[in-house]
Amino acid sequence: MKNIFTSIFLLVLVLRPIICQATIDSLSNPAKATHYNLVLIVADDLGYGDLGFTGSTQIKTPHIDQLAADGVTFTQGYVSSAVCSPSRAGFITGINQVEFGHDNNLGGVEPGFDPEYNGLPLTQQTLADHLNKLGYVNGLIGKWHLGKEAKFHPLKRGFDEFWGYTGGGHDYFESLPDGKGYKEPLESNFKTPDPITYITDDVGNESVDFITRHKDKPFFLFAAFNAPHTPMQALEEDLALYQHIEDKKRRTYAAMVHRLDLNVGKIMKSLKDQGLKENTLVVFFSDNGGPTDSNASINAPYRGQKGILLEGGIHVPFVMNLPGLLPKNMVYQEQVTSLDIVPTFLALAGDKDTDRNMFSGVDLIPHLTGKTAPLANREMTWKFTISRAIREGDWKLVSIPDRMPMLYNLSDDPSEQNDLALKNLDKTAYLLKKLGVWDVNLPHPVFLEGAVWKKRQLGLYDHNYQVTQPKTK
Template structure:
């Protein structure tokens, strides 16, 4: 009897331990499954300047590999065709015009009667950012590279939801160390709030190394993380290493430099992806590669083939950007998504992936893409998309796109049959034009007035650039670039 009692007691203890272990499993499982997030963000890259989009000039083997391993989005759009406003929309998940960030924030370019200038131009501090949303979900967050969302300390990444920052606050800077102080302190490299002196090496590579260091530290601490890597490549100035230039002996001028800069960005992206694999966390990491706006062909020789337009205008070449999302065992490698999405969608998508209830983010204009990517929702993430700067306004409803201008009648395009936007259907569709005009104005009526205004002459430049690149720079057989020296 005693032996039976002892056996029963032992069995009870074993069962108790098993029950305790099972009870702990859900929280441990949830922690294990919370994905890391890496954003690889290009600057001023051309839509056609990647192998996965058919380029025969650029060398992008690592990004091509990422596209093969993940999902390629064929119709990804920015909320503005220029750097600052596009980033403001991405980082908040809202159309940036809702909080007055309609114009680009480049100190010294503002109207004398502008409401804000210099360091005062930034995302309002009451707007919540991607970093803040993910910190709510227990993430460690870091931002590397070009910020361009406000120069004052109140706009600093460390005050906007990021635990670490290594980069510069302004919109452009040299890829090599400055030998003397630049004109603006916003061009200086910082580590967190401290001016840490100039970096050693080529900045694109340095940003990758810094991001890898962060990733390794968070992996060791067993914490989920967001690493946002905002390369300034391939924005001007046109800087490249001799070694990278040597990879393109048949090219000259800006095109050769662009190819070298693109190769460096591809290499840096590959190093970060390799680090994830080496740490054994690749399978539990979402990696997104995308770009802030269309390529400014006249400035950096980029190609937006097969699209018309360029940076700063609402033609497809200004607002449609490359976009890849990889999440092993969740997203089928080599797949494509055909419906339009927006970079506004990144914040709610990451929030949902991190375990948050994205349906409660009703104040955002972006949507959680995961139900669409996973096939649970077969509809369109966006039935309507908007763009606006000053008088210019554009609306896409379904596959119809209306563009309003200050100096000519509105134009209407049906994109499935006219990707290059060469056939204006406005005269043939007067009722549709009227309806879309009203829908665009109804949206505009909900927006804030711009907090600052560019000088008018820059609007003239944007119109001239649009007219120049409305005719896509291609011949009948192959893409061509402006060979600017």
């Protein structure tokens, strides 16, 4: 017995400094010890091929490239819609937005529709709503675009702090007290917004401020940049870096992406400086593909653009970074979707009560850490106004009103150059029926965008798209 007490005494002497140091570390940095922080960085209308890690030969994006190198890049990352508002409705709820009627882009109220429903339906809970129940502080910095009526406001949808604007875009240099559209005033519930310097910088600075103020609590930061969405406005110092690009719009676009990259770096530096990098999940993607006709973006190697369901409209740069849990420099080649964000974030936040069956996506962490098999041959469906699409394994079918359905095998033809519908009639009929059954079971849209957009979207399927990188460096 005496030997047992002697052994216990010696063990306590050995472990005491370790226990004390662990206690000190926990008290000095409780965030590192007790929870994961969550950061969602969303670019607006960014072209797939316009980042270094996705193959750009013109635009330098060292900070986003480093974020990718330090984490997981998804070669088959998708969003749930080809335009801003429905895409955001999907990834902020974790549910395919057409399943609750958020099919169209938000704009004015069309005749016959009730303005009381002109926003993200109140029947849906947002990621911020879920995280509120888990004690998270939730902040939205930047663009909302899910409803301008008071009841749709982000502060009514789970966010504790909001700095930004509720519309779909903003001027980069100016807001006016009584401004409308892109000149609408900035809002904030925790400070009086300073005059805009350059709004991409301002979103970055406010994101850093949010991290600094809430570093000792579990937090969710939604950094919703509007770059490189129109209007095409850049800083002179950034334009000078790309003066060799002859096309003025492309030069301005490159400068805007450069400034976005600097501010992603600013956010990552803040996490590192606060000792939060290891236990903070950072996700980066674009809300949809680049609108090549309006901002000179390039979606290479994919054909198509914002507004349509070819790969260029929905296949986006996608990165997930969590150094304390996920591997570095991992390239994940199976399909993932922005609809996976909510279930992934909730799992990391420790949620035990929410029924995961309500979500269209899945928790990605087990698939990335090898605890669960890869997400092979995943089925995905899309609908946006006139367009419908389904992907099953490598096969993708796109259906629009004025022609036969289009069928592509993406493993052999990622640029969707070769329509195989007539050569594979059984596959075409199978996917078309599956897509049609899904479509007719969807609810009616709760609001519509202007009818003029339907004709425009149809025409985009016939454009010639650049599917290779430009030769100009």
